[in-house]
Every structure is written in structure tokens, then in C-alpha cells.
Amino acid sequence: MIYRDAHHHRVSLYHFLLLAGSRIKPLQQVHCQIITSGKTTSLPLVTKLLTSACAAKAIIYTRQLLFSIPNPDSFLFSSLIKTSTKHSFPRDSLVFYRHMVHCNVECSNHALTAVIKACASLSDLGAGKNVHCHVIVFGYGLDLFVQAALVSFYAKCNELDVARKVFDEMPQRTLVAWNSMISGYEQNGLADEAIKLFNCMRDSGVEFDSVTMVSVLSACSQLGALGLGQWIHEYVNRNGLYVNATIGTSLINMYGRCGDVIKAREVFESLNQQNVITWTAMISAYGMHGYGKEAMEIFHLMKLHGQSPNAVTFVAVLSACAHAGLVSEGRLAYASMIQNYQITPRIEHHVSMVDMLGRAGLLNEAYQHIQDMNPIKPTAAVWTAMLGACKMHKNITLGVVAAENLLAIEPHHPGHFVLISNIYAMAGQMDRVEMVRNVMIQKGLKKQVGYATIEVDKKTYLFSMADTSHPETDTIYRYLDELIERCREVGYTPAFESVMHEVEEEERVHALRYHSEKLALAFGLLRTEEGSIIRIVKNLRVCEDCHIAFKFISVVTKRKIIVRDKLRFHHFEDGSCSCLDYW
């Protein structure tokens, strides 16, 4: 039978399928034509019909159709497995793969990479290991595509050692394999490993691409490795590479999280293409530095440009408001999110709201917000924000309520015990402080190890509390003692409150004086040019005493000091901090 389209051209059924695209009604019409013209055994036709139906999200139809085909071939299966993962039916990919094995259809590297990708998107380690066995049995163990897929699969399942083993055993490492391994480390928070491997890649003479750079920039953001991040940016400029939205976002985020928000803005302004992600990254960069006004300006500009904010944008906006004390702006944004953009608040939005209200001293309102979150259950992050605000405004009653809720949710988190202990100490209930400490000892909980990093000459140095591992330890400690003395002369007195939880009395003074961020600062001051900016990254929140000391140190050394802590940035200059002690 010959079919004609609207223009009376002769067209094939295959062409009709192409015209139907991924619309289910036209696809079913073509399906009827396939049946009536007796073409149901034409595998190219049926394959196209199947993958199109899958793309149309008609997964039940797709499934029924597949099981009605008498002789599906290898190509049909691999296409279908790939398509169903792509359109978020990874479970069906596994079903189709099992059916393929069951039908004794010859396996292919296409089918295997597709099903491994499905396992990765499900983070289903067991299923993936099972497929890995098939890979070996079917003789695809040395296939470069399959191996790269396995590397990213194991990395996705947090099995980095296994991923690395597969990677190391590859006869040749393709660019994609390097990228999978580097991104695997970065995604699992092992930024230093990612950078190590990147250096290894360069040493092996392998050319990297923009995907590599995105992962490495992300690793730089985690570590605050501004030098390496700048190197990547220079590389992009030197080679005249086009900065698309993805690499642009990575650069904005890197500069923002490495403390150079001016440079982040420069990159943002230079972009030819902006999307919701680039706008959000810029808002977030301003927000974490406490530049609330600038963050809101970008937010308004974004809307003027016709770009709709999404749920993530509002997390950035609300968090910017929280860090800058912009309560009325934050309230307006929250209301607008619900009313104008039909975005249902998620837990992250609630955390920011509680944080914003709480920091501003509106503790009852913050508490009420938690009560009104229904049906969403408050998480540890919500109570941590509440507790932090109670500590800031010395509200012991609500602080204890927050603390008890926090402990009920995460009874083994050492950081919570420290916060709770601080609340009791503030209330003068030293018996309770003692009790909390005993529970910690009893549960075998150790305080989280605080550490600070600083980059000097493109190399990152890590310091932990009372660290003596550095070869220049003596010089650093002597210089730090001298600095503290000079600060004392101009009015600094140590704030002991932040070491209330240290186990032994004599450890307090010592711990305070040799906190990781102080060691990193002393090292940085010794090893960098007079007048240059010092940048430090701390894994936990900066402690009260270090915060006070750094203000004095910025005066006596005439240096600008930028510290990124767990939550935000602090810019110390001429004796004050950009957070205005509002952190």
C-alpha cells in the first residue's frame, strides 16, 4: 500500500513515524497502519515505534508492544533500553534488559552501556554488579565504552575504590573515562582526589575538554582553590574557547565560592547566553558573601529579562535575605514564590525562612513557621537554624526546645551536642553541660575535626587544630603568639565561650589559641606578599574567638582576610567583618 501525505507525496510508514514524533495519538494511528499493511515483522519500523512511544512517556503501551514482538533483535533492545533511561524509566530499562537476556538475544556493548547507565541513575549497586558480571561473561570486559560507563556507575554508587580499579585496569583511558573518574571524585566530595587525578591527566599528556574543566572548577569551589580556578579561566581565554552557560556557571560558582565575587560578576556580565542556572549562581554568589542588596538586584534584573525563577532560585534568594537581614524582602519573595510562581515551598525554603526570621530576632515567628510547615516534617537543618538563632539572641527556652528536637532527629551527630552544650552553658546550667559531655563520651562521639585550608602559590595547605605536622610549625606558632600579643595590646581578649565543650580545662586556652583557622592565617601572613588578600576556607563555622581575633589581626597586619566557613563568607578589613557579626 502506498501512503500520501497532505501534499500528495508518496511517503513510507517510517516517514509517518518520524512525522508523529513523540505524540502518542499519531503514533497509535501509524501502529494501526503497520498492522493493517502486514508490516509487523519489520524490525526497523517496530523499533522506531517502540522508542517513540517510550519518548512519548507511554511506558505501559511500550511494554505491551515489546512483549508482543516475536523476534526482537539486538538493535531493538539496545535502542529501547537507552531510550527508557533517557526518559526517566530506568526501572523499565532493567526489565527490558532482563527480557533481552531471557530471549537469548545477542548482547551488545550498546545494550550494556545503556543498562549500566540505568543502574547508575537508580544508584542500584546490586543490579549494576550483576550487569558487570554479564559484561565479563559476554566478553565486553575490555570494551572502552562499557568500562567508562562502569567507572561512572561505581562512582555514582559511592564505590570510588571500585570505580578507580576499573579505571586503572583500562587498557587505554579515553577522555570520557578520565572525566568520569574526575567527576566521580568531585561529586563525592573528594575534591583533592579530583584535582590530583586532573594533574595526573595533564602529566599523561591527555588533552582535557570543557567537561573536565566543569568538574575541576567544581572541585576548586569545594576547596577554595582560587589559583587553580584562575588557571582554568586563563586557559579558556588563552585558547579562545567559547564560554557557554555551563562553563560560565562553573566559573561564576568557582569565583563566588573562592571569595572573588567581583570576578564572578565579571564572568556573569561577559556571558552571551544566560539561563535560570547562571542567574541563580550569581544570586547565590552575592548571597553567601552577605551582599543581600546586590543579590536582590540580580533577582529583579532576572525577572525584567523575562527569566522565570525556579525553586532553586528562591533558595538562593531567601538565603541571601537571611544572611543580610533583609526580612521584609525575604517575606515578599517567599509569598511571591507561592502566589506568582506556583512553587510549593520545599524543606530548603523553610530552612532559609527559619534562619532569616531567627537571625533577625523574630524567634517566636521562626518557631511558628516550623509549626506551620505541615505536612513537611522539620529536618535537622531546620532545628539547627532555630538553635543557632536562639544562641545568637540568647533565648534559652526556645533553644532547649530546638536542641531536644534536633537530638531526637540525629542523636549521633557530634556537632549538635556542641551546640546544645553551648546553650546550656549560656544559661549557666553547668550541670547540664557536664551531662551532655558525659553522654558524648559515653556514645563515643568525637567533636568533628575542624580544619582550615589556605592556598599559597597554587598549592593548598591544610591545618587542623594544634597541628604540628607542617615543617614550619615552630615559625608559625611563634609568629601566631606574637600576633596574638600585638592584638592584646590593642584590646583583644579571648572569648572562651566557644570552647566550653573542650574536655580538659588546660586544653581550652591551647585549643583556642591554635585553632586551625588561626594557624592557616599565620602561615598565610608569613608566606604571602605584604598587603595581599588572605583567603582561608574552614570546614565548620568560624568560631567566636577566631572571628574576634581576625578583626584585630586585620588591623595590626593591615591585611584584608577573607574566610569562607561552612555557611558563608566573612571579609575582615580594618577591624570589622562584612557579616557585621550577624552570622
Add this chain to the structure above:
DNA sequence: CTAGGGTTAG
């Protein structure tokens, strides 16, 4: 007739 692995904001 038909295809494949990796990456981006809180």
C-alpha cells in the same frame, strides 16, 4: 533506513 560512555546552580 535506525544508536553508544562523561558535565552545570542550593
